[in-house]
Amino acid sequence: MSAADTLRQDIIAVGSYVIVQRQKYRKLYKLPAENGGGNMLALGKERVEMSAIIGKPFWTTFKMIPTNSNKKLTNGKSYRLEEVHAAESLDDLKDLLPSGMDNRKITDDGTSQKLSTQEIMELREAGKSGREIVGSLIENSQTFSAKTKYSQEKYLRKKERKYFLYLTIHKPTIHLLQEIYFQQDHVKIGSLRMDSLAQILSYCDVKSDGLYLLYDSGSQGLAAASLLTRIGAKTSGRLVYLHPGNMAQTTLIRAMNFSNEQINRLSTVNIYSLMRMYYQDAMESKESFGSRDASGDSSKLVDPDSPEAQIQCNDSPNLLKRKHSDATVSSMVPKKKPKWLSETQSAVDLLKSCKVEGLAILAAKEHPLNIVKGLLPFLGTSRPFVIFHAYREPLQEVYVMLKQRCDVMNIRLLSNFLRSYQVLDDRTHPDILMNDVGGYLLVGYLVN
Amino acid sequence: MSFNKAKEYIEEGDTVILYLGPNNMHSIDVVHKIMNKKGELTDNVFQTIYGALKVPSLVGEKYGAKVQLSRGWAYVLQPTSELWTVTLPHRTQIIYTPDISLITYLLELVPGSIVVETGTGSGSLSHSLIRIIQPLGHLYTFDFHEQRASLACAEFEKHGLSDFVTVQHRDVCADGFGEKLNNKADAIFLDLPHPWLTIDHAVKTLKNSGGKLCSFSPCIEQVQRTCEKLTATGFVDLKTYECLEKELSVQYKSLPVLDLECLKHKRISEEAIDKVEKNEEDRRKYEKILTVTHSSSLPGHTGFITIATLPPVFARIIKTS
Structure with a gap:
């Protein structure tokens, strides 16, 4: 196989099928034959404009940038994509705070998080990144530093899933x-x-x-x-x-x-x-x-x-x-x-x-x-x-x-x-x- | 020469599978003379439980034909990788078809892939790898045991596969896969006692555009250390599986059916009772069912299969902790 062939195979082309990955979730998506409007991917309630991926190599990661700030929109948010080198990681957040030995001091009474739902929503609306939001969440959590490091990791993974705004495009296999x-x-x-x-x-x-x-x-x-x-x-x-x-x-x-x-x-x-x-x-x-x-x-x-x-x-x-x-x-x-x-x-x-x-x-x-x-x-x-x-x-x-x-x-x-x-x-x-x-x-x- | 292409007729020099029963298969080389224990050349006669087979008589027979033995008969088959796996001469423990299938599937091999395998062992997996990647791909297989490497090499030659495989005697943990293979491989398979020692070499050997790595280990501690190393060197999508194949034996079974309904009614006379009992005996019901029986002894563990993906260079992220 010539180098040009290999190259062409690894580039995302119009009209081809791609696999879109967001965290652990993957979805098959067909790009339209012509790169025009209507290149929209539905991810749950969210809609993502996909034109930016054309011509990029497979494995490229993109950040989802909100395009409508209309809060009243009931059928979810719209995003466009911007190429990034890598998705942000929350892994180092857990090193910022100490961790506990076990869960003997932790009671699930629903009061450990000091931020209200409203405040968290506002953080999201303000266009804060997932990392910033999760950062505030753990800062305002009374129990996070008492959790074991394993439990902290699990907590971060869970929050990451919720606020993660990155997509990676893969070649279908x-x-x-x-x-x-x-x-x-x-x-x-x-x-x-x-x-x-x-x-x-x-x-x-x-x-x-x-x-x-x-x-x-x-x-x-x-x-x-x-x-x-x-x-x-x-x-x-x-x-x-x-x-x-x-x-x-x-x-x-x-x-x-x-x-x-x-x-x-x-x-x-x-x-x-x-x-x-x-x-x-x-x-x-x-x-x-x-x-x-x-x-x-x-x-x-x-x-x-x-x-x-x-x-x-x-x-x-x-x-x-x-x-x-x-x-x-x-x-x-x-x-x-x-x-x-x-x-x-x-x-x-x-x-x-x-x-x-x-x-x-x-x-x-x-x-x-x-x-x-x-x-x-x-x-x-x-x-x-x-x-x-x-x-x-x-x-x-x-x-x-x-x-x-x-x-x-x-x-x-x-x-x-x-x-x-x-x-x-x-x-x-x-x-x-x-x-x-x-x-x-x-x-x-x-x-x- | 009977491994690289489907053939209709047996030719001299072929390796064939002699099938006597599901648990009685042998691979034999169709040659006129073989070496006996004393080192002398003698006529190639193969002894089976159904009598002797003059092996050269197979030349010209159709693959799949029934051949006469002195006290019975057998079938001759062209070897597939699966048949070879169950008949090959063991020089080491080998990997069997259920694991081989999953390994080759997870490595996403296609005709044209460049694959690295270590260790070669008895060549059970190697034959399957070659089957998939030929004619455009190549297998580079390594073993740190010199005799094993040379026996495997001779075997590939005999099977007509040497164009698709390079066997090397080398300790990859210490010496890596060699400069020549840098950025060449689409996939790497590890079956080693210390697989984590080869991961740095593996990263160099996989293509800049990325690739797959699969490690087969019987012990979970090996898996754990390997996964730790894989994550640290930029591999993603790590998955570990265990796959066991169960063979079910299909059988008819007759189950007696008890009639308890008739006991609910009072009988009229002794005579009638006699009659009823007699009739019951005659009519003792059996229900014939077609079902399976499970095996009382089967492989409960072979090895853990760990698969990992190395992204292309531009998308690799090395986490530093």
């Missing part, structure tokens, strides 16, 4: 996207926890060359984006991504800002269209293809929760609607060969030309049995498959079905235990909360 979506609502990405996703990539033996087949109905495109990332840029690998509805979920594929070269090696195809074209004569079935969208093979499987719901997309607020109407239009005019038809044709050609080197099936809502039966014939011998499901029972049934066949071996049903840790000096322990929705994996190899 699979890991960050998975984390954001999983934390917000894991069901939206098919309960695909990172350890399960990581194992799908391993057990599927994804490499930079070869053809891979994926069926996914509910991860917003996370699985396809992960496989495509592993297949890599400027390589020869290809991915066929099958989905059951009218529209594939592609939010997280787009969020990765893949280059055209890389995205062109991804074929997104409806599984019914593919199977029909693969097994029936393409010529004779063309007419029925034309009416596929209208007949709605499986339109009930289309997720009513719009895939766009979680990201903010300024340049086309009606993107989803528009796409839907596009689809209807194309199905009404069967004479013009629609894009999905040529895409299906090229996927069928690919699958007829060679066997796939790895098969991954993530059935979000459907029973995986028939999908496994339908897709195993595309897999090469001595090649692995992975089936992920949020429930165990359907995978048990698939296991029994596969055991009865003689061409599948080393089948294993797996589930993971994942625990994260708080690591701090003298305060290391497992995190208080963990997540028990890792799902189940069924892995194995196809043989002769």
